[in-house]
Amino acid sequence: MDQALAQRIEAVNQRAVAEGRIVGSVVLVAHQGKVIYAGASGYADREQQRPMKRSNQFRLSSVSKPYITLAAMRMVEQRHLSLEDAVSRWLPWFTPALTDGRCPEITVRHLLTHTAGLDYRFKQPENGPYHRLGICDGMELSTLTLEQNLRLLADAPLQAEPGSVFNYSLSIDVLGAVLEQVAGVALPTLFDQWVGKPLGLRNTGFVAKDAQTLATAYYDADPEPARMQDGFLLTLPEGFGFDLELAPSRALASSAYPSAGAGMVGDADDVLRLVEALRNGGDGVLQPATTELMRQAHVGADAEIQGPGWGFGFGGAVLVDATVASTPQSNGTMQWGGVYGHNWFYDPLAELSLVALTNTAIEGMCGPYSIQIRDAVYG
16 A cells, blocks of 8 residues: 555544544555555444455445446447437336426436426425425335336426426436336446446445445434434435435335436446446457546536536536646546445546445535545545
């Protein structure tokens, strides 16, 4: 390991744990495809005094999205699917309407860029249609199947004309259902065939196999993070939406429908394999032209996806102007996170990749911790 890098990262982790901002974390850094830092800090379960290990699984929440995006882009490469395919070609019943009654065409490209006119329930007011219809966000307990949930979504009015506005949404869940029809298999099997085996993933899927290897979920509280229970309503920062319902036990529920946008579990090494594949193609998993296409800003920086200077590609936010964004990362960097407390990025110019998974929502995703880890990487 790079000792100076290790000292910087471990200082950030020790301080975050000591200050009661995170309970535990696993951080991996790769340079030119080689791991130059790997470390676990704090606790996987504080009450049981179970230390965090590099092999611990986490509830990935939105870190699920780039996995399914990768599957879609591999299908596009092999011409099983087109970015311009209408969703209704594969899901004839998915034809949501605008408030004026029109049913505009939604394409795979719209789903990948979150410009399909869809939304999340947690971003809607309590009297909004998503609440009235009982639409799920993919992180709560539910007896619905994936198709049943998406049929409810199809009954909700579109928020905007497809292609016109970025709106973070359930679009990747819809994409997962599209891919099931393309491949002719259920999403967990599809994931294994199109992503898991090609990348050599060993610890990722839609259900955790062992509760003892799954990091316990916590949330920001005073004076220290509190243990999360099913049905917990996470209060999001201003601008993110309303309260988000979370159910940690969903990760162990084989009956839960597979949410492509938020329902996966996995460990940091597997996420690093994913991030490296997005950066360099993963030894032929993706073609060079595809990796370039994915990190183009298909949604421009004027949308300020993660603040000034950030647009959106296929799979995450893309840095368009590092000066405006006030970041040491290079233009073309792609990054994203997960509400359970995660963030990742790759910098194509510096040939750097970072994966930082924590068990503390939401400090690990968008609190000071994520910025401190980033700055420690760049020194």
